[in-house]
Amino acid sequence: MGTSINDLVSMRDIQGLLEFLNDSEDWMDQMDAAEGLVKLGDRRGLEYLLIASQSDESDIREAAGEILQSPETKRMRDQIEAETRYAHQKRVETAHLRLQKGKKVFQYKILYLPADEVLQEDLTGDGFHIPDLDDSGLEGWEVVNILPRRRQLLVGSVDDHFTGAYVFLKKEVGPEDAADL
Numbered sequence: 001m002g003t004s005i006n007d008l009v010s011m012r013d014i015q016g017l018l019e020f021l022n023d024s025e026d027w028m029d030q031m032d033a034a035e036g037l038v039k040l041g042d043r044r045g046l047e048y049l050l051i052a053s054q055s056d057e058s059d060i061r062e063a064a065g066e067i068l069q070s071p072e073t074k075r076m077r078d079q080i081e082a083e084t085r086y087a088h089q090k091r092v093e094t095a096h097l098r099l100q101k102g103k104k105v106f107q108y109k110i111l112y113l114p115a116d117e118v119l120q121e122d123l124t125g126d127g128f129h130i131p132d133l134d135d136s137g138l139e140g141w142e143v144v145n146i147l148p149r150r151r152q153l154l155v156g157s158v159d160d161h162f163t164g165a166y167v168f169l170k171k172e173v174g175p176e177d178a179a180d181l
Contacts, residue, residue, distance in 0.1 A: 004020075017036045
């Protein structure tokens with residue numbers, strides 16, 4: 001960590017570290033600021049590191065990966081996961097109470113369909129089946145939206161290619177399905 005970032009950490013200056021994180025043009029300073037935020041217990045540092053670990057740049061990915069292996073970062077991730085599980089458990093308990101009172105409860109999921117499953121030709125005129133959607137429909141899931149996924153390729157110019165679709169599904173949960181929550 002750079003001296004100025006170490007100083008900010010020792011002064012517990014979260015705002016200063018956030019400014020480094022957001023304003024610095026040096027990715028290594030940003031990594032150090034994110035690590036400092038984690039040391040001070042600020043989750044925004046962890047969020048930055050998780051995003052950086054998916055970077056296209058291998059140097060950035062490696063640096064973020066090393067920091068993510070630190071005990072402070074692992075402890076913060078474990079704490080967040082425990083809080084998330086607890087919050088989910090509370091929402092499920094609330095859903096059970098809603099069902100007991102006769103109110104509606106829904107589940108949602110997203111299904112990704114590659115282009116070859118969506119862009120089939122209908123040679124017979126009878127339509128075509130998408131097994132994943134058929135199976136979901138038989139389980140009570142309803143399609144509520146479809147979002148195409150595109151990939152850009154540079155071949156002399158910017159070109160858009162359809163690679164698949166995200167299908168947003170919704171299912172009403174009845175009292176008999178409460179155990180599945």
